[in-house]
Amino acid sequence: MSYNNSSKHFDYPLCNDETIDVSWVPAGLADFFAVFGNILAFILLWSNRKNHQWRSFYVLFAFLSVLDCLGVIVLFPFAMKRYASNFEWCFTTSICQLTSVLLVGAHLTSGMIICAMSYCRYKNLGLDIEQQCRTFEKKYFILGVTIIVVAYSISFIQLQSSSSTALMYPGTWCYFNFVNPSGVDQAISFIYSILGIFFVASTTVLNVFTTRRVVRDPTQKTILAERQAVSGFYDVHVIVFLVAVTVVSIIFWIPFLVVVLLHATHALSTNEAEELWSVRLVFWNAALDPWLYIILRSESILRIRSCFLSLWNFCRRREENEDEGLL
Template identity: 40%
Template structure:
């Protein structure tokens, strides 16, 4: 978030950076509002137990953060595809407002679903080893089954759509020179196609699929009653989802345009040393 704010004059809050900032904020709040309670549970040697209200709050925040992050990653993928299909897409005056509306709509949708457990459609459940809460997908009640099926089906759909969009985007870049031209680095510092955004989105997608899919599959298997346990397997799946929230900001730090440009300039300097005057011209 700090890096995005510092470089705001360069990216001018384009659609990608708006949605990435929303993703970073979602991940940050998801960890900030839930992880301290897990730490308290471990520090107390498992003697501290969550009150019902705290458990419901943790469940709401975790479900909300996971679903909103998945939708934002999907929106990022669609945004890149729109840029390739319609390069003039960014020239619309109302574009910035539209993306703000999309972000708010994503947050509202995920929040409404997360609230269902608070109004009687299912309930919050404490999971092994008593350090985290999620909506109840273990017990076969009507509300719990509805939440489990809805969450898993929506999540599977988001993952499938995101993967298909990214694959189509990469195919279009490789087979359509005109589409690839829309990614040309406008500052000409690197002399290469400025595809860091797509690389970042693909990396985030791979990270999300690898870390969040196991929990989604587990929820779906519980809904089908192929699994009924609440044990350490659910705990490790939940830890993977936390890992994804930690990985996303680091992917941006490593794969952002400024970092890639510095690596390219360093590589060129090592191969072909240039004079200080030429170096100043490149940096401009």
């Protein structure tokens, strides 16, 4: 199907820009790995639910996997249609508002869930297994639902008559209008960027304190050595996962939050490649999180450790045989 920009009225001026030439490959790869990784991660979570008893980490991560996957599945077709039409098809106002609400809500939900995972782990470090089983049941399902409601309530603010939704370069994604914002748009930009930075900073601090406590507490080390099941707050693989997620969140989230904050202060006024690549980093964050879990889950770590030890022993035996041959 072909489109003719000159004979069609578009809701956004960016749609009339015939000089846009951006590859779909980075977005396509991020979306593919996000969908496939989150589906695989959820299958692994579900198949091991009896072992880990759906404690807070796993319940909240299940929410994160499902929402990230659904978000990509809903938003991906609109972006790909824009790419496939060689940028001649464009978002209408209603589609832009819908995708913007979903995207902003998904980003807020992701940051809040990762922060909640870190807080729950730190808060419950002192509980024994029996206390954990009594504490973590419907409570964390309710927490996950509450996070979703709060995040999307904030996202819906952009639909007020005094605010607006913007089509962002290269016309493949929409967000609340943080480019040259004023009034409500500027307030939303400040709230969003400050909240995002707060969640990333809180997650970092909580994970640092949690890791420090686990490393220094000999009781927890004993529990780690004696327990093999994927079950509790002292599992090494979960701590490693949280540290990895923290590092990835800082690297992939901070640039976009800084870009939004700079726009809110009018230090930036562009709607070009900087905004596109910063939001692409956020999409890659959603794509990497499930793969971190898949790679860093206890079974994977044990398998990697076993392969490494086998390789190490093989190399040692080979060296010993060579030494004997020389003698």
